[in-house]
Amino acid sequence: MNARLARRQAALAAVALIGALGAIALSRLGDDSDAAPPPTATAGWETAQVSVFEPAAEPTACGVTVGEDTVGIAHPVLPCGAKVVVEHQSRQAGADVVERGPVGGGVAFELSPALARELGVAGAATVRWRFAE
16 A cells, blocks of 8 residues: 555544544533432432531632521532432431531532531431431
8 A cells, every 4th residue: 555545544534533423522512411410399319428528717609607507508500509308317407508618528408507507417327318298
């Protein structure tokens, strides 16, 4: 095979690869499969590792100043104000997302101290959670 033919075949292969990647990208436009599911009444229970966060004096990323009586969760993905139900050892409580951003290592989300007290969680724990109806 001469060099000219090899360059031409390489160029055609590159054009085909770019076309295939473009087609894949276009087919995924509007695909929200990686997005968090919206709150629905039919959402099932999920299991998660959680811990308790310490309230700070300044407002959170959601604009909430977390006090000792604030019932809420800090979640890295869910939008501010999303309503969830959390269950631990047969105790259930409703809560809103009051903080967004990184959470402690090894946990899916964190509970406010008031929510942790309500559920009987001290430190790290495994809970069940779902979106509120």
